[in-house]
Amino acid sequence: MDYIALLRKETDTDYGVDFPDLPGCTTTGSTLDEAKEMAAEAIAFHIEGLIEDGEGIPAPSSLEEIMADKANKDAVAFLVPYQSSEKAVRVNITLPSSLLKRIDRQSGKRGRSGFLAAAAEKELTK
Secondary structure (H helix, E strand, C coil): CEEEEEEECCCCCCEEEECCCCCCCEEEECCHHHHHHHHHHHHHHHHHHHHHCCCCCCCCCCHHHHHCCHHHCCCEEEEEECCCCCCCCCCCCCCCHHHHHHHHHHHHHHHHHHHHHHHHHHHHCC
């Protein structure tokens, strides 16, 4: 899952990064590379905190939605991937064969498990 980060820089300051979909998730870096690196760490720490607190993980907004906010017009948007460090657990489920065929047609490279996990995540973040 990728989240849009916004990079901001004012004269004589470090680069600031914030995530509109994750209020309170911010970081800084003295260089562009450091800001990008710190953004990846910040998002992982923030989302793992949400999980530990039993809160839902917000679904990422589109670039159009984020940039429609006037407060974001001067920021530079970039994607930051989030990959959970949680251990995957194998489950056994029963589905109608016609549904399984439809899932297989839509799942592509991510496979059944990836498709079902993404569908569940989407449903749970509504």
